Amino acid sequence: MTLTDSDPSSQFNAPQPETGLSSAKKRSLQQAAYRPRFWTLTAIFSLIVNFVLVIVVIVLLTQVFAIKSAIQTGLIDPLYDNFVRMDEARIQTTVTVDTSVAARFDLPLDTDTTVRLSQDTLIDNANVDINSGSLSLKAPADIILPSGTNLPIHLSLTVPVDQQIPISLTVPVDIPLDQTELHTPFVGLRDTVAPYRDLLNHIPNSWEEALCGLNPAKFCAALIP
Template sequence: MTDHPIKEDPVKRFRKLLGSLSPLTRLPQRTLGDIINLPKQTSGEPHPPVQSLKKDAPPPKEKKSKPKPVSIEQPASTADLKPDSASRSGASVWAPRFWTMASIISLTINILMAVILIVLVVSVYRLGLDVNYIMDVGKSLVGLPGGLYENFEKMERANIQTSVKVETSIPVKFDLALNQQTNVVLSQDVTITNARVTINSEVLDITRANTTITLPQGTVLPVLLNLTVPVDTQVPVVLDVPVNIPLSQTELNEPFVGLQEVIEPLYCFLVPDAVNMDGERICP
């Protein structure tokens, strides 16, 4: 609301100007005081004639009034002419529109729900579905969150137990030092030339004589081994390794716990007194 005065309607101003120019406004008019000071006429006295009243009355003074020019001012805006009516009618204009739109939306939703229900009923009868079967399916859907939560909990506590077969080859490279007494068996006859032989017997006495000796196959000779043997080879390895891995200690634990937290609100809504595998309450 502004402090500027509300402009007068141009139509009303025009009518006032026309009324001021009318000849009837030039006639003498009685004021309220003249009407009060009139002598009261008794019921027995006759009314004075109209002509006598006109003679006794003083002649009216004619007032010369110049006609004023008529000027019609156009309003600046409709809001300046009728701000109160616009503010009062704002709510009344939008209220019917709001209720009309709300009614249309509600009616549309009701029609859609009715169509969906009719389609479902027709589908049930057309496909020949059993009502009891549908009820069993509904019960299964209700028990679905509980089954999912229980299986996710079992997966969280499960262990991976298996045997891993290992087939590979291990490289071996090192120097083997030997320094020990051992016996050697000849695999064939061995001939030793320029050997010095000493024989002391009753028949023959020989001291450090050069000769050739042949050692037969299978002769066992004691020897002392003192050497370094280099080893560079590949050792094949074939074995079964047992494995036992708890999933709670792996990276799979986090997604299993997250799946339980996702199912928990729906499971608690359907079964408020649900418990886990340890018998503890799940719902707060």
């Protein structure tokens, strides 16, 4: 007896479809459908992040020029120049000396001078030689020299000196600092700042200088304001 499709019992004996294989295919198809979306979202996110980073870098580079100018003109260059000036400076002033100096020595005197009598002076047993016409007299006598008489004398003696001599004077002072002990620390401070000064001098001051150089061509200068 042959079973036909109309036989109800044939429905129980017909082979069933493989449901496990169909599920794997469905998952594979779903994963294949998700992959383009994932890579699309990843690419969009990457572009957004890169765009933001580019903007941040441009802003930072713009600020770098301002920071470089502030540090160089407000700190490094003034420090370097002032250290150089300090080493080349001179201390110019006047010092007032007001003191006394002890003078202790022997002063030898050997000279001719003239003295004036302050009062009448009696000289005993002086040799008197008088020649007046027919009168000639030469004999010892006591004479009086009146006050105010000038007498030429010769001095030969040693005078001890022990005195305090007052001194009051103004002394000009001119001291170059590069010839003092301050020269070494000034040079050391200058050499400490010099590398940073040279480094800042090699950093451009603007986009035009960064892209076109110190002496930009007219075409480059026109493109970059």
